[in-house]
Structures are given as C-alpha cells and as structure tokens.
Amino acid sequence: MPRTPAPNEDDDLDDLPETHPPQPVYYAEQALLGALLLEPHRLADVTGIEPGSFSNHAHGALFAAICDQPAPDPVQHAKDTSWLNAVLAAAREQARGLTASYLHTLIQVCPWPRHASAYARMIEAEHARRTLRAHAERLALTARDVTLPQPIFATFAAADALARCVDDLAARFPPHSGSLPRPPAPPPEDAHDGNDEEVLDEERLLLATATAHPADAEQMRWLTVHDFTHPLHAGLWQCLTALTRRGAAVDPVTVLWEAQQRGLLTAGVEPAHLLGLLAGTAGSPQYWGERILQRAVLRTAQGVGHRIEAFADDPATTPYQLVVGSRRVLADLHALRTRWNHASTSAPSTSPARARASAPPRAGPPRTTAPSASRISR
Template sequence: MDPLLTGEQAVLGAVLLDPRQLDRLDWLEPRDFYRPAHQALFAALRALGGAGHPALAAEGTVPLSWLNDSLAEAGRHVRGLTASYPHALIAACPRPANAPLYGRMVLEGAIHRTVAEHAARLLAVADEGTRQHEADGTVAQADVLVGVLADLAWRWGAPPRPQAPAVPPAVVAAAAPTPGQIEDERFLLALLVHQDGAIGEVFGWLRPGDFADPGHGHLYRCLGALHHRGEPIDPATTLWEVQRRGLLADGTLTGERLSTVLGNGAAGSAEWLGEQLLRGSLNRTAAVAARQIAAHADDDRLAPGQLIGQALHVLGPVDQVRERWRTATSPPEPQPRPGADQAARVSAALARSPARATGRTMPGPASPKIPHVVTDPVIRTRPHRSPS
C-alpha cells in the first residue's frame, strides 16, 4: 500500500461524503496532490463549494448531484475519471471527520516532493554553470529554493530556520575535477609563488576549499600562512612551509606535483584567475548541497519541519561562497576627496549648534563696572621757559 495515495483518496472521500469539510481544508491546494486526477477532482470540489452548491446546505444524506457535478467539472480538465471512481474514494475514507489530518498527510507528501524537485533543478543549473563557466544562474536558482522553503515552512506552520541534523548525514562527494580545472588551479598557484604581492589580490576572499583539488587547497593554505605572518613567498619558503606541515610525509603532495608549481614561473592576473576558481567553487558547492537536500527529501522519516530546517542548513555553505563571490566581483567603493571628511564634520557640527538670534546680542554674564574718567578736551602743554 502507498501511504500517500491512501491519504489523497481519504481526503477526497471525506469531502465527497461531507462537503462542509471544505471549510476545514482551505489551506490545502490542488497542486498538493500527486495524481493529476486527484488535483482536478479537488479543484472541482473547491470550485463547486465556492459557487455555493446546494449540497453544502443539505442536512443528512448528501445529494447525488454533488458527486455527479464534481465528476463532470473535473472531467473538463483531466481524462480517465469514471462514474465509479468517486464511490471508490468514498470507500477509501475511514472517517470524514478526520479530513484535516488526511489533508496534512497530503501536504507532507507535497512538501517532500516539492523540495526534491527544486533540489534537482538546482543541481541541473549548477552543472550547466560549471560547463558554461558562469554562476549567475546558480545564484538565482539557490534564491528560488530558499524562497520555496520559506513558503513551505509558512504553510506547514514551522519557522523557516536552519536546523542541523541530529545524526550527521553521509558525506556527498563533489564531482571529480576536470583536467582544465586542475590546470587553472596549478597556474594560479604558480603565479602566487613567483609574482610578488599577487596573493594580496585574492587572500581576502579565496579559501582553500575553493580549490577542486584538495592538494592544491593545502598548498594554497601554506601560501596563506606565509602571507599572514608577513614572510616572503617564493619557491624556497613555500617548500619549507610544505615540509613543516607534513604534506610531503603523509602523501598529500608529492615532489612531482610541487615541481610543476615551484619550478615554473607564471605571469597573469591573480584576481581574474581567482574569480574563475571561485565561480567554479560556487557551482560545485551548490551541486553538493542539491544532492544532500535531495537525499533528505527522499527520507520519509523526516517531518516537513525537519526537512525544511535541514535543507536551509545545507544551503549555508552556498550562501557563504556567494558572499565571497560578491566581494570578489563588486566594484571598489569610491574614495572620498581630500578634505571631504573635514568639511562634512564641520557641516555636522554647525547643524548641531543652536541657531543664533539675529539683530540683538545674546545676554551674557554681567561685567564689572569701570569708572568713567573725564578728560579735559584742552590740550595742555608744558610752559615754555626762556633760557636764562
């Protein structure tokens, strides 16, 4: 027996037996049913109920016109419905009063199915973005999936918040890197080793996990450690850092792989190459998240609230890579003109100062009185004395 099919039949049979159950199922939509015939039949029942069918006011036995009219209305949109099928639905309903519970069974199946469909779309868009070397479609599809999860959470009555699973799920491996990706990563690493200051162009937003080859990611981590400590980066210091971290001893890196990076110089734009790697990392992270969400959606043991929360949790790494992608591709902010900050501070200070009254002097503290000295306007000169 299929529990989802049983739930769809039970809710339809409940409405056919008691049309007033539609008032308790206003949150259920025809698209929530899996079978097209059930979608058409539930849409017909809602349309007849909204038009005020006489069966809604009937007391006791439901008139036969309720079944016939619903069957005729549904037959306009889908084929294959026979006159006996409504009676089979009625027989499949244990108790009409349990219609809301049957409806939640249908909605739960619809949530699992909808999450799986959008996860498959995200996976397809991410794979196509990898082939076309673009990430805009992946970003847009990830936003669509987040919006769908929020809508499903609202319909189910649970807050749309990330929820880590109690038991860590099986790790979903990313697709194997292509030879072209390996070559691009090797070229970028050689550029960072041989070109002074090149790592400063990507250090703020490129991470070791963005490399498709784990060995390249470990090598980039060594370069980042040298840059963080303010030490020079060249083939000798890089080889020393690799040795200190034991990457040669444990087989993470080999001398042959290191020689392709440390032995050959490179010239180019580290920022441009880093953006290409970050674009691939975004598509790759989204593809891994889509596979994990699809695995959660196939797990019938997960309640809808758990499924939505775990799907949002899985999308967390995608959002982190996307934020770094925005940082890498956003244009630089314009620098303020010299003296602009000082002028702005003066204007703000004047705006905070109280307005001065015009035409009169503000009263101030009393000043001490100074005695007035009257002077004789006649200019007194010293008497002239003749010489004796």
C-alpha cells in the same frame, strides 16, 4: 482497493494495473475526496491545498471540480446524486478515466469525514516535500550545467528560489520539539571536477602567479584551502598565504621550504617538480583565484542540492525538520556566496589574454606556460 492511475486517464481507474505500490499520501487523498463527496460542507475546513497539491492527476482534477461546484443542500444531497454527477462531469474534462464507481469507492474508503482537515494537512505536507525536492534538484542540475553563459548567477538564482521555498515551509509548518533530520548519505562526488586537467592547471597557474606576485595574493583572503580540488595545491596555497601574512620573502624556493616544514614533500612530490610548478606563470592571481572560487561555488551548490534531495526523499523527515536541515545546508553555500561577492567586487581580474608581464623567478628565465601534468605527481 483502487490502484494508482497511470498517466493515460482514458481507462477506468479501478481496472488499471498496479505498477508501484501507492504511497501513504495516496490514501490520504482518497480519504479527503471521499469526505468531501459525502459531506461537501467539509470543504470549509480544508485549507493549505489546491488541485496541484495532489500527487495523483485524477485526484487533483476531482478536487478542482468539488471546489468549483456550488455546495449542495445537505438534505437534497442525501436524496439524490445530482451534485455528484455534476462534479464527475466537470472532473472528467481533465481526467477522462474517472467513473461514477470510483467516486463511490472514494466515499466508501473514507474512515471519518470529520477528519477532512487532517487529511488535507497530510496532502499539504507531502506536496511541500515534493516542491522542496524539485527546487533542490533544479539547483543541482543548474550548478553542473556547462552550457550556461553565466553559471554562477544562474546557480545563485536557483539557490534563492530554494531558500524562498524553505521560508514558505517555515511559515506554513510551525516549529515543534523533536530531533534534527537524519544526516543524509554523502552526495555523489563529481568525478569531472576532481580529475579535469583544466581544473588542475588553473590551480597550478594560481600558485605560480601568486608566488610571482605575493602582494596580489595577500589581498585574496576570500580564497581558502577548501576551494582547491587537489590536496597538494591546497597545501601550497596555505604555504603562500602564511608567508605573505608573516611578511616573509616569497619566491619558489621559500615556498618550497615552507612546504617541507608543513610535511608536503611526501613520496612522489619531488622538490624539483614543485619548483617547476611554481615557475609557470600566466595572467594574474585574481583571475585564477576567481576561476577556482567559481568552481568551488558550483561544486558546493551541487552538493547542497543533493543533500536536500536526500532530506526530502526520507519519508520519516517532518516538514519542520526539512526546514531546519535545509537551512543548515544552505548556510554552506551562503558563506561561499559571501566570499564570491568579496572577490568579484575587489580589483578587476585579468584574463590570460590581457595578462600583465609576470615577474621572472629569481633563477632562470621566466616561464610563460603551465607545467604539464606529468611535472608533478598528483
């Protein structure tokens, strides 16, 4: 049985060492090419694929040559190899490792030439899986690329490209009865996001400025507790929003009391430290809220990419299951995108450099810097 050729196509394909066991699609490609070499008129039954659909470069080059060469007369084709020689010469321009013996091998390993359309469908399905995985990987890489000047918009563009790929799969592979795709393993946690002191400082600054300006915080319904990386910070944001929506008084002490009622004052979270956290204001709630939401969008996009990659890596997942699973995962990112649009079209954010004077706490002079990490136990 021929082996998968290495990227260097200069040697005979039959003589190359085997580095990885061929996947099932490799044999489908061999069967299709064998069918077309033996009975070229079967090309009329082949749809949905092109040379780039093949997982093997030499196979793609050979398919392109078959498509480019005029179909021979069936009677003449049975008598001589002139058409096969022309196909081989054309294919060797792109894959020099192809030989006449390999073409004869392809013909020999083809079970039934009349099944050419079925082989082509297998190749199409596997190419769709690879394409979807490539888009998902690009989304995950874009979301964690810290060098991008506007990462949020680059991430949305990658997500749109992924969604278009899913729509294309849905159009090419009709729905069928069957179970949903198996849930993938949880995506790897981004340790950088969860432990970055800058991230935690931004969450503390939001809580402090929102406590000083509760009217602004009340308008930020686009920010939820799920956008925070630290559980305590998420709980304090819940306390703040609960107070503002009840029309209750909001200051560090009332937030502290609400936190006690919600069971946030556990071991390691001292009231004095929490009061210090809520007193360090700088900038505006809108600015820090947008920063936190942007990180949540990028974090979610990265997780979406990893989950769809996991779907695509499971060979038991059918193309239609890929569509269903990917759309469900993308819905999470779409919901966050909707909230981001609400945030970015609301009142313009104010960066710390242009921050308006923050209202002083009820007791003591106003603070202008965030409390240090040691001020509160995480």
